[in-house]
Amino acid sequence: MNYAAKSKPLQKSRWDLARVVYTVAFFMFLYVPIIVLCVLSFSNSSVIGFPIHSFTTNWYRVALASGVLVDALVNSVRVGVASAFVGTALALMVVLGLRNFPRVSTVLLPLMILPIVMPAVVTGVIMLIFFGLTGVRFGLFPTTFVVHVTWVLPFAFLALYPRLEGLDRSLEEAAMDLGARPLMVFRRIVLPLIRPAVISTLLFTFTLSFDEFVRTFFVIGSQRTVPVHLWILITEEVAPFLPAVGVIVMAVTLTTAALGFASSLIGLERVPRLSHIKE
Amino acid sequence: MRRGAALLLMAPALVWLFVFTVVPVTMLTVISFWSSTAYGIRPVWTLDNYRTIVSNYVYIETFGRTLRIAAVTTVLTLLAAYPMALVLSRPRRAGKTAILFLVFLPFWTSYVVRSFLWLPMLGRNGLLNMLLLKAGIVAQPIDWFIYNEGAVYVGLVYAYMLFMFLPIYQSLDKQDHKLEEAAADLGATPIQAFRKVVFPLSLPGVFSGCTMVFLFACGAYVTPQILGGASTMMAGNVIGSQFQIANNWALGASLSVALMMAVVVCFALSAWRLGLLQLFAGARQ
Numbered sequence: 079m080n081y082a083a084k085s086k087p088l089q090k091s092r093w094d095l096a097r098v099v100y101t102v103a104f105f106m107f108l109y110v111p112i113i114v115l116c117v118l119s120f121s122n123s124s125v126i127g128f129p130i131h132s133f134t135t136n137w138y139r140v141a142l143a144s145g146v147l148v149d150a151l152v153n154s155v156r157v158g159v160a161s162a163f164v165g166t167a168l169a170l171m172v173v174l175g176l177r178n179f180p181r182v183s184t185v186l187l188p189l190m191i192l193p194i195v196m197p198a199v200v201t202g203v204i205m206l207i208f209f210g211l212t213g214v215r216f217g218l219f220p221t222t223f224v225v226h227v228t229w230v231l232p233f234a235f236l237a238l239y240p241r242l243e244g245l246d247r248s249l250e251e252a253a254m255d256l257g258a259r260p261l262m263v264f265r266r267i268v269l270p271l272i273r274p275a276v277i278s279t280l281l282f283t284f285t286l287s288f289d290e291f292v293r294t295f296f297v298i299g300s301q302r303t304v305p306v307h308l309w310i311l312i313t314e315e316v317a318p319f320l321p322a323v324g325v326i327v328m329a330v331t332l333t334t335a336a337l338g339f340a341s342s343l344i345g346l347e348r349v350p351r352l353s354h355i356k357e
Numbered sequence: 358m359r360r361g362a363a364l365l366l367m368a369p370a371l372v373w374l375f376v377f378t379v380v381p382v383t384m385l386t387v388i389s390f391w392s393s394t395a396y397g398i399r400p401v402w403t404l405d406n407y408r409t410i411v412s413n414y415v416y417i418e419t420f421g422r423t424l425r426i427a428a429v430t431t432v433l434t435l436l437a438a439y440p441m442a443l444v445l446s447r448p449r450r451a452g453k454t455a456i457l458f459l460v461f462l463p464f465w466t467s468y469v470v471r472s473f474l475w476l477p478m479l480g481r482n483g484l485l486n487m488l489l490l491k492a493g494i495v496a497q498p499i500d501w502f503i504y505n506e507g508a509v510y511v512g513l514v515y516a517y518m519l520f521m522f523l524p525i526y527q528s529l530d531k532q533d534h535k536l537e538e539a540a541a542d543l544g545a546t547p548i549q550a551f552r553k554v555v556f557p558l559s560l561p562g563v564f565s566g567c568t569m570v571f572l573f574a575c576g577a578y579v580t581p582q583i584l585g586g587a588s589t590m591m592a593g594n595v596i597g598s599q600f601q602i603a604n605n606w607a608l609g610a611s612l613s614v615a616l617m618m619a620v621v622v623c624f625a626l627s628a629w630r631l632g633l634l635q636l637f638a639g640a641r642q
Contacts (some may be wrong), residue, residue, distance in 0.1 A: 092545075095545060097440075097444055100444075101441070101444060102438075102442055104437070104441050105440055105459065106436070107460075107515070108459075108460070108463045108515075109463070109516075110484070111474035111477075111478050111515070112463060112466070112474060112477060112485050114474075114477050114478060115470075115473075115474055115477060118477055124474075125482060126477055126482065127477055127480060127481070127482020127487075128481060128482055128483070128484060128486075128487035129487060168373060169370060170369035171366045171367060171369060171370060172367045172370045172371070175363035175364065175365075175366035175367035176363075176364055176365075177366065178359055178360055178362075178363035179360070179363070181419055186371070187377070188369075188439055188459075188477075189371065189374050189378075190370075190374065192374065192379075193374070193378055195572065195620065195621060195624050196378070196382075196576075196617065196620075197572070197575060197592075197593065197616055197617065197620055198576045198578060199576055199578050199592075199593040199596050199597055199613070200385075200576065200596070200613045200616060200617050201594060201596075201615070203385065203597075203600060203609060203613045204381035204382055204384065204385045205377075206376075206621070207381065207385055207388060207606065207610070208377070208380065208381040208384055208386050208602060210517070211384065213609070224377055225377075227373070227377075228373070228374065228377045231370060231373070231374065257608070261520045262360070277358050278556075278599025285465060288467070289467045289468050289469075291467075291468055291469050291579060292576075292578045292593075294578065295501060296600070304467065305467055305468070308467065308469045308473070309469055309579075312469070312473055312476075312583060313438075313582070315584075320473075321477070324470045324473060324474075326464070327467050328466045329468055331453070331465050331466055332457065332462070332465050332466065334463030334465075335461075336465075337624070339461070341514070356614075
């Protein structure tokens with residue numbers, strides 16, 4: 079009819095073209111650096127970069143042979159597992175307790191969120207001061223562990239809160255009417271219902287802990303987690319096997335995160351989500 | 358009775374957070390008013406640390422630069438992420454879950470790795486220089502791709518993209534697409550429908566994403582250290598060096614208080630405008 083209608087097919091194809099170009103650019107931005115790192119990890123050169131003359135798997139052998147990376151991996155997994163369990167458990171208790179209150183208190187929420195809002199460096203500094211003045215020895219446990227639990231707790235809370243909000247309480251009430259004690263109700267009714275959410279939260283908090291660097295850096299003393307090891311390699315020794323280490327670390331985190339993603343998809347299907355969060 | 362039990366259940370986490378955030382923040386604030394000597398901090402009350410910050414041009418400049426870099430990063434991230442969220446939120450797009458997965462994937466890698474990734478891209482021996490040399494566009498590798506503010510922007514946008522993408526995608530995805538159809542039926546062009554319907558409804562997501570990215574960028578430490586130069590150090594780096602190199606805890610503490618105040622004020626304004634939980638829509642994954 080009018081001009082706009084006539085020019086529509088042309089405009090549409092132009093829009094489609096723009097969309098394709100943008101999408102390709104977007105994913106190139108995300109993925110080219112990762113591909114480059116993977117390729118460089120196989121480059122047979124003591125300088126990180128191009129041109130590549132020949133390929134080798136030697137850097138992987140060097141990276142793993144020194145034992146420092148393996149130690150760092152073990153440290154990261156230990157702290158990650160411990161802080162994921164403690165952080166998720168603490169958050170779960172808050173979420174379960176919160177269900178007895180009609181609305182989230184205005185004091186509670188800011189306190190729960192505070193560790194996310196604090197700039198990473200400031201958190202590192204306050205924990206350095208805290209442990210320094212109280213005379214706690216810097217290392218993996220307790221300092222790094224404490225910092226990681228504090229860091230993952232709010233995320234676990236934010237992940238679990240909407241899942242439990244939508245949970246139908248009539249089953250629990252029925253169980254209680256039949257004489258089940260609270261612990262029994264939790265074990266037999268609540269936990270099976272929220273298990274997928276809890277598992278995905280555990281994996282999510284594990285990856286948060288595994289990746290944490292800045293806060294850790296201030297309190298870990300002479301120990302190394304994987305990000306700390308990487309940081310030292312990058313800033314102090316620019317080692318030729320750095321890309322290989324990067325690829326190994328990526329592989330570890332990606333595997334865990336993919337597991338978390340898969341379990342959260344399953345969780346979404348199984349756990350009824352009745353309502354969006356309200357304040 | 359039940360509420361008592363519930364409070365007991367919540368107590369461990371609340372005590373934990375109180376001891377390991379509120380108490381340390383209080384200690385930090387106290388120390389920022391102490392004096393620093395060559396042998397460490399002394400509990401002698403003084404305003405000197407704050408006087409140093411206000412009177413020393415380096416610190417003022419660093420804070421100004423930090424806020425500027427954070428603001429520019431926020432805008433750049435928004436421009437990069439919004440169209441992707443829009444494209445992916447349209448219904449009946451084939452392979453949507455797979456593409457979403459591809460958007461998520463890079464953000465599951467370590468943050469340190471994500472910042473380091475741009476070194477072999479922009480560096481002297483990097484991909485960009487190799488391509489330019491191969492194509493014969495330049496005869497010598499270009500050095501100004503890296504160790505400047507531009508490289509820091511690239512690194513920060515790359516590091517924080519997901520925090521912008523996620524809340525925007527969520528707010529676009531839950532929109533009723535009939536609204537758009539209705540707008541089209543009433544004669545709106547796609548651009549008009551976007552401007553008058555889709556975009557205004559996605560504003561909470563935009564707001565949430567911008568707040569998160571701005572906050573994270575304000576506290577950036579790794580990216581400016583790896584990709585930036587001496588003239589692009591941000592507040593995080595200056596604070597870090599007070600503890601790691603200069604060993605001036607009192608000054609470091611007062612710089613931390615200043616950064617914390619700036620960030621918390623920004624955050625409180627956003628939270629007041631939008632509500633705390635809404636603001637963290639993207640952090641829940």
